[in-house]
Amino acid sequence: MSAPRVFVVDDHAMVRAGVRAELGDDVTFVGEAPDVPTAVEGIRATVPDVVLLDVHLPGGGGRAVLETLRAELPAVRWLALSVSDAAEDVIAVIRAGAKGYVTKTISGPDLLDAVRRVADGDVVFSPRLAGFVLDAFAAGAPTAVAQEATDPGLDLLSAREREVMQLLARGYTYREIGSRLFISVKTVESHASNVLRKLQLSNRNELTRWAATNRLL
Amino acid sequence: MTGSLPTVAGHDHQGRPPSDPGSSTGVITGVGRGGRGATIVTVTTTAIGAPPRGAAPRPPLVRPRSGRLLAGVATGTAAHLRMDPLIVRVAFAVLATTGIGVVVYGLLWLTMPVAAPGEEPAPGRVELGPGTGRRQLLILVVLGIAASAAIGQIVQTGGALLLPLILVAAGLAVVWRQLDADRTLSVPAVRWALAGGVVLAAGGVVLLLASTGQLANARNGFAATLVILIGVVLVTAPIWRRLLDSRGEERAARIRSEERAAVAAHLHDSVLQTLALIQRHADDQQAVSRLARGQERELRAWLYDPKVVREGGTWAGLVAGMVADVEADHALIVDPVVVGDAPIDEDLAALGAATREALVNAAKHSGATAADLYTEVTPERVAVFVRDRGKGFDPGTVPDDRRGLRDSVAGRLTRLGGTAEVRSAPGEGTEVELVLPRVAS
Numbered sequence: 001m002s003a004p005r006v007f008v009v010d011d012h013a014m015v016r017a018g019v020r021a022e023l024g025d026d027v028t029f030v031g032e033a034p035d036v037p038t039a040v041e042g043i044r045a046t047v048p049d050v051v052l053l054d055v056h057l058p059g060g061g062g063r064a065v066l067e068t069l070r071a072e073l074p075a076v077r078w079l080a081l082s083v084s085d086a087a088e089d090v091i092a093v094i095r096a097g098a099k100g101y102v103t104k105t106i107s108g109p110d111l112l113d114a115v116r117r118v119a120d121g122d123v124v125f126s127p128r129l130a131g132f133v134l135d136a137f138a139a140g141a142p143t144a145v146a147q148e149a150t151d152p153g154l155d156l157l158s159a160r161e162r163e164v165m166q167l168l169a170r171g172y173t174y175r176e177i178g179s180r181l182f183i184s185v186k187t188v189e190s191h192a193s194n195v196l197r198k199l200q201l202s203n204r205n206e207l208t209r210w211a212a213t214n215r216l217l
Numbered sequence: 218m219t220g221s222l223p224t225v226a227g228h229d230h231q232g233r234p235p236s237d238p239g240s241s242t243g244v245i246t247g248v249g250r251g252g253r254g255a256t257i258v259t260v261t262t263t264a265i266g267a268p269p270r271g272a273a274p275r276p277p278l279v280r281p282r283s284g285r286l287l288a289g290v291a292t293g294t295a296a297h298l299r300m301d302p303l304i305v306r307v308a309f310a311v312l313a314t315t316g317i318g319v320v321v322y323g324l325l326w327l328t329m330p331v332a333a334p335g336e337e338p339a340p341g342r343v344e345l346g347p348g349t350g351r352r353q354l355l356i357l358v359v360l361g362i363a364a365s366a367a368i369g370q371i372v373q374t375g376g377a378l379l380l381p382l383i384l385v386a387a388g389l390a391v392v393w394r395q396l397d398a399d400r401t402l403s404v405p406a407v408r409w410a411l412a413g414g415v416v417l418a419a420g421g422v423v424l425l426l427a428s429t430g431q432l433a434n435a436r437n438g439f440a441a442t443l444v445i446l447i448g449v450v451l452v453t454a455p456i457w458r459r460l461l462d463s464r465g466e467e468r469a470a471r472i473r474s475e476e477r478a479a480v481a482a483h484l485h486d487s488v489l490q491t492l493a494l495i496q497r498h499a500d501d502q503q504a505v506s507r508l509a510r511g512q513e514r515e516l517r518a519w520l521y522d523p524k525v526v527r528e529g530g531t532w533a534g535l536v537a538g539m540v541a542d543v544e545a546d547h548a549l550i551v552d553p554v555v556v557g558d559a560p561i562d563e564d565l566a567a568l569g570a571a572t573r574e575a576l577v578n579a580a581k582h583s584g585a586t587a588a589d590l591y592t593e594v595t596p597e598r599v600a601v602f603v604r605d606r607g608k609g610f611d612p613g614t615v616p617d618d619r620r621g622l623r624d625s626v627a628g629r630l631t632r633l634g635g636t637a638e639v640r641s642a643p644g645e646g647t648e649v650e651l652v653l654p655r656v657a658s
Binding site for chain 2: 127132135170171172
């Protein structure tokens, strides 16, 4: 497996240096940026495989970078990195198109694993993100309020997807989930991708309302 | 007590050179009196008994915010003089018949400041209940009726000027009363009352002019005044604007600085203290990471968590507090994920205790430094999963002395009608699953 080309966006030089040190030689660093304009410029110029994106950035936040470049560079994968565990941040950045979300307290090997997984096109669910997803989709689960022009499948998790999310929230790895549910790791990954897609595409009112109010009561 | 007396005195004499006899005698006498006790009691009694007679300063002459009948002049004066408000009121009423009372009342109303909030002068012996507002209104009405009756007589005897004057006075009184009680203008009732007062006073003025036949003259004068006023307002408009702006800016700045002070106070009490502790314990890696972790959790809760989590009372709050406790007591980092929430009842509290036991067990025996805690509240059940990636064990061969899981966790859950399951294998880590069915409610 060739080393993924990584671009780091974070306004703290210390975090950028720390990520570089932790990922070391297993990835190729093509650049880094401390704010939104330089990030947009640098990512455009280098077209990396994976962008490690801080959620809180001066000049509009990581979301601004994502929204500017996502349509333009569909091949780039985004992994959000933040100190914040606030649900609205997590959900917002995922819905903007990030393939996963890890907190800055993540250990070096775990981060490397997440970067590799995202580079391969998979999604990365931390237990916390899985918890948020379950919470969001559980909020008023199958309300009969039919929303026109939306795929109703987007608003609900299948039983299997829910199971996978629960195991992720319990701290299981993909491999452990696969052996627990007697399915292949690839199937687990596709379930996770589907859940992420639902999270991104569902325009269920509950979802946004939940994200907006849940942590701000 | 008395037995120890000579010893004290003896020490004192040994310790001090004889050149200082005065102070040592003083000490002995002091102890002696204290030992007997009676003297001290008398002293205290006099000390407490003294102030009500003149020692304490009089309350300031201010008008209270509550407990007023009219404008609070009588109540305030009574509090200042330490008399019954009723006496003062009667005195005012008696004086009012000669006219002096009215003038005095008005002057006092003008000059007495309103009490600062929270510094109400004691309302005297007459405790005015919450119905004061209505009573105030009633008294105003009664006074009004009495006044108009008196006026009617005077009008009959001659002065056509009186009715308009009364109208003006009434209008002014309404306006003053509204503005005086420092009610905010944002309340519609206050605005309406103010408008009514203004209309009343204006009507009175017009009537006054009409009845004296000066209306035509006044119209000219009024027009001229209006033109001048408009001119003045237009000329000075930028100044007013700037005044208003600067007031707004001042207020915004004040709010900002207050907020900053609050944040600074919080950071000082928490983050700065922890940083100081970390510097002091720089060599002890475990202590440092524990301090940092605890501080991070606290700050995170302050920044992001909903009120219920911070203040407790629900399952999510209970879990957050429990994780904090376990992390503080053991070298275990727990990452809790809570889905759903419910208010705490007895069963949930017991489930919380069982969860804590499972976490402590993981901390003590698994050898892992981190554990995942996942709990899910659904309408049917509350499930808790505690997962560690430690050394694990064979559940079939648990020695009898390790009964924490079996008794504390499983026993508790069975009593509540729930289930506890432990999945573990050597080298595979351990997962404890606790499920508590919820009573349909």
